[in-house]
Amino acid sequence: MPEPTPITREQLHADDACDPLASLRQRFLLPDGVSYFDGNSLGPVPATVPDRLDDVIDHQWGQALIRAWNDHGWIDLPRRVGAKIAPLIGAAPDQVVVCDSVSVNLFKLLATALALRPDRRTILCQDDHFPTDLYIARGLADWLGDVRLVPVAIDALDEALAEHGDDVAAVSLAHVGYRSGRLHDMARLTRATHDAGALILWDLSHSVGALAVELDACRADLAVGCGYKFLNGGPGAPAFLYVAERHHDAVGFEHANPLAGWLGHRRPFDFSTEYRPAPGVDRYLCGTPPILALAALDAALDSWDGVDLAAVRRKSIRLGQTFLDLTKQRLDGLGLRVACPVDPDRRGSQICLAHDDGYAVMQALIERGVIGDFRAPDILRFGLCPLYTRHVEVWDAVDILRDVLTRGTYREPRYRQRAKVT
Numbered sequence: 001m002p003e004p005t006p007i008t009r010e011q012l013h014a015d016d017a018c019d020p021l022a023s024l025r026q027r028f029l030l031p032d033g034v035s036y037f038d039g040n041s042l043g044p045v046p047a048t049v050p051d052r053l054d055d056v057i058d059h060q061w062g063q064a065l066i067r068a069w070n071d072h073g074w075i076d077l078p079r080r081v082g083a084k085i086a087p088l089i090g091a092a093p094d095q096v097v098v099c100d101s102v103s104v105n106l107f108k109l110l111a112t113a114l115a116l117r118p119d120r121r122t123i124l125c126q127d128d129h130f131p132t133d134l135y136i137a138r139g140l141a142d143w144l145g146d147v148r149l150v151p152v153a154i155d156a157l158d159e160a161l162a163e164h165g166d167d168v169a170a171v172s173l174a175h176v177g178y179r180s181g182r183l184h185d186m187a188r189l190t191r192a193t194h195d196a197g198a199l200i201l202w203d204l205s206h207s208v209g210a211l212a213v214e215l216d217a218c219r220a221d222l223a224v225g226c227g228y229k230f231l232n233g234g235p236g237a238p239a240f241l242y243v244a245e246r247h248h249d250a251v252g253f254e255h256a257n258p259l260a261g262w263l264g265h266r267r268p269f270d271f272s273t274e275y276r277p278a279p280g281v282d283r284y285l286c287g288t289p290p291i292l293a294l295a296a297l298d299a300a301l302d303s304w305d306g307v308d309l310a311a312v313r314r315k316s317i318r319l320g321q322t323f324l325d326l327t328k329q330r331l332d333g334l335g336l337r338v339a340c341p342v343d344p345d346r347r348g349s350q351i352c353l354a355h356d357d358g359y360a361v362m363q364a365l366i367e368r369g370v371i372g373d374f375r376a377p378d379i380l381r382f383g384l385c386p387l388y389t390r391h392v393e394v395w396d397a398v399d400i401l402r403d404v405l406t407r408g409t410y411r412e413p414r415y416r417q418r419a420k421v422t
């Protein structure tokens with residue numbers, strides 16, 4: 001096969017000029033001199049957020065004080081923001097609520113699966129899942145005592161379901177692997193889980209906002225996802241959870257949320273001493289919602305107004321293909337290995353390159369204005385965010401990476417000092 005003709009920077013400029021999503025970049029406040037490839041870890045500030053926070057602080061909190069819970073609808077914000085996320089994840093209304101962190105929501109939904117399958121005591125969890133997904137499942141299993149957590153390789157899920165058979169209550173998987181960048185087949189894996197009589201719990205943290213998720217169409221049962229990655233809700237933004245409506249009246253759902261806080265009560269302001277869960281997903285609220293953080297996420301979600309998720313996915317694939325092609329053309333022999341799927345149908349919205357000195361290489365890149373991140377032990381991770389990433393930025397990232405590697409600048413000792421957050 002003939003070698004493809006090399007990509008040029010001019011070509012990528014031309015791609016940007018006819019990019020149907022190009023104008024969306026104006027919806028974000030991005031600093032000059034930076035190419036941002038870490039929106040899959042912390043999205044940038046949407047232009048709508050500062051004014052909204054000013055308004056909530058000065059006008060709502062400042063003037064209305066406690067009346068704002070009613071007058072400005074604060075009390076309904078977890079459901080209103082959930083309803084805004086629903087179309088991004090293919091969920092009909094009344095199945096999504098915004099609350100707590102992904103970690104806490106994982107706990108609640110794993111407990112839900114066990115409540116809905118009371119005679120089953122095994123949780124299967126992807127063995128390379130994000131650590132918190134594994135830790136929380138382990139913590140819950142150990143706490144309950146009679147529940148078994150079995151980590152499984154995603155490619156061996158069918159065998160694991162066959163082996164553990166009718167004892168599996170929940171299968172916990174990432175839609176896109178945080179380190180591998182692998183996109184898993186939601187429809188197929190959900191079907192396989194259902195065939196074994198179990199419920200599936202999808203973690204959408206690395207897919208929501210990067211591609212069209214189809215929870216309802218895939219007949220998913222449970223899902224969680226992150227507010228501060230591709231949804232750009234800000235550092236520590238609250239997470240969301242989804243429970244398919246068909247489970248809302250199921251036997252066992254009455255006590256599906258063990259974190260039975262007062263705001264998950266049917267009538268919190270009755271101050272009854274007896275807990276009675278609210279209908280549907282409202283029962284997953286626990287304590288008082290963080291209104292400032294919720295307002296920021298709410299405003300951030302306006303960035304999706306009129307955005308076609310199919311076009312987002314097309315651009316993501318294009319950016320990824322360009323990154324991989326340029327890696328082949330310009331970074332060959334420089335000690336890198338492609339560590340994400342090359343097939344776009346199996347890849348989320350990130351490119352992963354392994355390097356023995358990955359941490360130092362990424363620090364040297366960041367100093368040159370190319371911000372990605374490092375995932376131990378050796379992965380350079382570049383998130384692709386079609387709402388603001390330009391094609392030409394992929395060129396510049398590869399160009400600077402080439403310079404850092406050929407000149408060996410990353411070997412300077414200062415790039416080796418590990419910060420707390422990588």
Ligand SMILES: *Cc1c(COP(=O)(O)O)cnc(C)c1O
Pocket residue numbers: 101102103104130132133174178203205206226239
């Ligand atoms: C980012 C991420 C989380 C984060 O969990 P928090 O409790 O919200 O900090 C959890 N799971 C996955 C898969 C993630 O990518």
